[in-house]
Amino acid sequence: MVAAQPTGLVAALDIGGTKTAAALVDAGGRLLARARRPTPAGGTGEEVMAAVTGVLRELAAADPAGWARAGALGIGSAGPVDAQTGTVRPVNIPGWRDYPLVAAVREVTGARPVVLVGDGVAMAAAEHWQGAARGRSAALCMVVSTGVGGGLVLDGRPYAGPTGNSGHIGHIAVDLDGDPCPCGGRGCVERIASGPNIARRALADGWTPGPDGDDTAAGVAAAARAGDPVALASFDRAAQALAAGIAATATLVEIEAAVIGGGVAAAGELLFAPVRRHLKTYAALSYAANVAVVPAHLGTDAGLIGAAAAAAQTLGLRRFTAPG
Structure with missing residues (x-):
């Protein structure tokens, strides 16, 4: 003991x-x-x-x-x-x-x-301690991978909430008539932006994996970099959902930054550029309009x-x- x-x-x-x-x-x-x-x-x-x-x-x-x-x-x-x-x-x-x-x-x-x-x-505690949210007084830190999770830094400290779930952005509804989510909701960020759902949507819309047969989000990302329009559209839709969730969070708690990590974030600007573009549409109020969208540092x-x-x-x- x-x-x-x-x-x-x-x-x-x-x-x-x-x-x-x-x-x-x-x-x-x-x-x-x-x-x-x-x-x-x-x-x-x-x-x-x-x-x-x-x-x-x-x-x-x-x-x-x-x-x-x-x-x-x-x-x-x-x-x-x-x-x-x-x-x-x-x-x-x-x-x-x-x-x-x-x-x-x-x-x-x-x-x-x-x-x-x-x-x-x-993830928020780690990035605030040693990563991309270090020195930030308020931030949303997100994991975009098999699912979409998140955590908050508020008043200069990671904030877990009473049950340890605060900042769980993946299950904010951003499409009120969207697909049912395994959580029991509809149109959740995770249902649109997670890696498996990026791949699911691309396949449903007619994307065909390359010679290596990779039908995951990584395969979709490779096709998008090569200019495949269906693959690009699937990433753009994911970015739109993430931007809507970030904007909602910024409107509620005035975050300075959104830190995005996880396997899907490895797509780099293929994901980050459209997130920033869509955020300009959704974060309309002045105090929510200048959120920095940055990659996580700790992998x-x-x-x-x-x-x-x-x-x-x-x-x-x-x-x-x-x-x-």
């Missing part, structure tokens, strides 16, 4: 619809050891949890001394999450519905504290760094550098 202690080392867990990763993160944000497995997103709750447990045990085996010194575990999970009950019900992991993730994780972590936040909140490590940062901030671990 490991009790909480004023340590500069925190364990982190990043759970998404595609992969589950864990790491030991030091007070400078460096990942000292890590483990990773695919997430069996279509499996039962127990099968998904087995992958999570396996990753944590691999991490502990990779650096036993570091694992023993870790003062807490931070979890950034696909959401929604409920930090108050320690449960999760990710839209993209149907086997987890009100799943008691924190209790299950404690079978491996022992007595050390566990802090649960949404993956977008974790695929943002979820792990941010989960550790969120845990350290919540628990006040003194040797861990404060985010921002």
Whole structure:
């Protein structure tokens, strides 16, 4: 059993619809050891949890001394999450519905504290600490990948909200008569702008994958760079949905910047240029009109760094550098 202690080392867990990763993160944000497995997103709750447990045990085996010194575990999970009950019900992991993730994780972590936040909140904590939102007093940080998640920085601090979900932009409705979303809503940003939906729309509209057979958003991006009009239109539609969600957020809470990361953001200006263009249409009020749209800096490590940062901030671990 490991009790909480004023340590500069925190364990982190990043759970998404595609992969589950864990790491030991030091007070400078460096990942000292890590483990990773695919997430069996279509499996039962127990099968998904087995992958999570396996990753944590691999991490502990990779650096036993570091694992023993870790003062807490931070979890950034696909959401929604409920930090108050320690449960999760990710839209993209149907086997987890009100799943008691924190209790299950404690079978491996022992007595050390566990802090649960949404993956977008974790990304916001990371980018505010060491990335593109550093020094910003108000920002929206977004993950555009298998799903679309987000987190907020408000008054110079990451803001998780009562249950750990604040800033979950992927499930803002931007098309009132749009397609049903797995979350139960209609016309959500995620249903339009996520990687699988970019590819789904392009295929439905007549796009044909190239010789490599890549029918994912990355394949659509390659076709768009080559000038394919259907591929370009699918990315433009995704950018329009993201811009509408960013504008709605800016109107509500006066953000300075929208930081976009995740696999789809790897498309670069193919995504960012139309987001900025559409934002000029949707962000009409003066105080919302000058939001900077910038790429995230921390890449695929943002979820792990941010989960550790969120845990350290919540628990006040003194040797861990404060985010921002």
